[in-house]
Amino acid sequence: EGQLPYDLTEVVFDYQVLAMRDGKSEVLVSSARKPEVTALLATLAEAGIDPRVVTTSSLAYHALLATSLTGNPGPAPQDGVEAILDLGHERTSMAIGGPQGLEYARTFAGGGKDLTRAIAGEFKVTPVDAETWKENEGDVTLAPGTPAEVERAAAALLRGLAPTLREVRSTIRAHFARFKKKVTRIYISGGTAKLKGLDAVLSRELGVEVLKLDPIPRDSADPAVPRGAELQAAQSFALAVRGHGTARAAKINLRRGEFAFKGDLDYLKGKVSRLVAYAAVLLVLTGALIWAQFHVLSRQEGKLDQALCTTTQKILGQCQKDYLVALSLLKGKSSPAASLPQLSALDLFAELTARSQKVSVKLNETEVQLDRVRVRGETDGFEGVDKLVAQLQGFRCFPEIKRGKVQKNKDGSKVQFDLDIRVQCPDQAGAKEEGA
Secondary structure, three states: OOOOOOOHHHEEEEEEEEEEEOOEEEEEEEEEEHHHHHHHHHHHHHOOOOOOOOOOHHHHHHHHHHHOOOOOOOOOOOOEEEEEEEEOOOEEEEEEEEOOEEEEEEEEEOOHHHHHHHHHHHHOOOHHHHHHHHHHHOEOOOOOOOOHHHHHHHHHHHHHHHHHHHHHHHHHHHHHHHHOOEEEEEEEEOHHHHOEOHHHHHHHHHOOEEEEOOOOOOOOOOOOOOOOOHHHHHHHHHHHHHHHOOOOOOOOOOOOHHHOOOOOHHHHHOOHHHHHHHHHHHHHHHHHHHHHHHHHHHHHHHHHHHHHHHHHHHHHOOOOOOHHHHHHHHHOOOOHHHHOOOOOHHHHHHHHHHHHOOOOEEEEEEEEOOOEEEEEEEEOOHHHHHHHHHHHHOOOOOOEEEEEEEEEOOOOOOEEEEEEEEOOOOOOOOOOOOOO
16 A cells, blocks of 8 residues: 555555565555546447456566467577567556566556657657658668658657656666566567567667567468557457466456456356255255254263263262263262372372482382382482482472481492382362472
8 A cells, every 4th residue: 555656445456476485475466546447447348348357468468478479489588587568659568577477567658659749849740640650651770871851750769769768777677676687588569669670779778689579370361460460469469368377477357346347147147046956955955964963962962961970870879960060079078089099009109210210229129008108229329319309309299208217338339228208199179290
């Protein structure tokens, strides 16, 4: 929105994600003011045309770059990219890229109208006469021996072309600054591209190979596009290629929202009865599936309730099918379950073994009961006994550890010790194991 000189509510736009890297997305966005789109659709409607797609010419041309349908028999450049320059009457579009994808697209004001205005001003003729002369006699070739009048007209045409050249240079520089790739070949199209010698002038001014775009195959003796109209029809051909989806071109379509294409509604009306029948069948199948699942779940719920009743009857002496109530009764201090030990002798032995392995000690004798654990072992020094006691005190069910005999053996190489550990686990609701 910050890139537009008008409010977002005044435009229709479409976008496509080009790349995602480093947590960021590069997005190609195309927009047009709603009055312009309305005027375009109204003009096409007068000709009996309701287009499915409205896009920009530069994006349409990328379909030709991506498929190498440029009419050039030579290979695409390996060390750079190509561009298509559409020189229209009032606007010029430029698409830069190749088979690897669209890299840069731009449309700016300027084109054949500026050249017509330059001829009209130079020779003081009407714009209509200047346009007719430009199309039939226009030539920007300044060869030696050129008549003065022709040289004068060519100079006027070049002056009219100067603003467009300036924008093309700016576009090429902006692309290079962004992608560090050179534009090594430019194809020109549009009505203005028919001007004699224009490709040579652009090649000299831009320092790039410039060719006329001729993508339309000539397989038929009666082609759809008349001879000599290839440059004006190149954009239409590019749109046709885009519509076939043969290229990885940007699928930007400005027929969105209030401008959405509605031509397919007529086809939909003819299929309503079939769609209604399909929807009814789907609704019936969905209802049957829901009923079957509900029936199965009800049976499973009944089995679970019965199992809970049986369990509570054995332990509490009463049948209880409410899980929360049964759990509360089982956890109560006065319930039979309260007398059950939280840990078995095997659990206590496993905890003792796991913690003693963290210290360099050897346990020679171990006696494990539910309320008391007695340990006899040996270690390299007195500090080993301290480390073992510290490890055992980290267990929540060993609240008290008493040391018995702690002395060196006969040869003085080891320290023998006895430990008496009281077992008492705190209430599980508030118990937290420390040091685990």
